[in-house]
Amino acid sequence: MLAALLPTIPGLLPKWQLLVTVMAVFNSLQNFATLKLTRRIYNNIPAASVTPLQARTFAVWTLTSAVVRGYAAYHLNNKIVYDMTLFTYLIAFGHFASELLIFRTATPNPGVISPVVVSTTSLVWMFLQYDFYVGA
Numbered sequence: 001m002l003a004a005l006l007p008t009i010p011g012l013l014p015k016w017q018l019l020v021t022v023m024a025v026f027n028s029l030q031n032f033a034t035l036k037l038t039r040r041i042y043n044n045i046p047a048a049s050v051t052p053l054q055a056r057t058f059a060v061w062t063l064t065s066a067v068v069r070g071y072a073a074y075h076l077n078n079k080i081v082y083d084m085t086l087f088t089y090l091i092a093f094g095h096f097a098s099e100l101l102i103f104r105t106a107t108p109n110p111g112v113i114s115p116v117v118v119s120t121t122s123l124v125w126m127f128l129q130y131d132f133y134v135g136a
Helices: 013-033 036-041 052-074 079-101 110-133
Strands: none
Touching: 013 036, 013 052, 013 110, 036 052, 036 110, 052 079, 079 110
């Protein structure tokens, strides 16, 4: 029954997009509900600096990315969708890398390393598979 909901596009990348979407929805919900995990990411600043407003804003950004990536899971052959999805990972990588290396609001920890690994893996994978899914 659940198998019928999986993307039918060949390859593992569409299923990866769906997995990342599910994780992002969870992340969004927790950001709406609590500051606990968000404070683990931005752990190099006073806890009071991570406000409910900031967490909700982060939740909305994450949910927006989840919508794009979820749509991509089922429409990865569409160049516009593919490109937009690729940019969501580039933006996420840029955000977390800048918080680690420029703004120094975060230190290397699982809360930060996880999205860096997911965004980097997704970017490389999507660049390598571009011709397979979209064509030249």
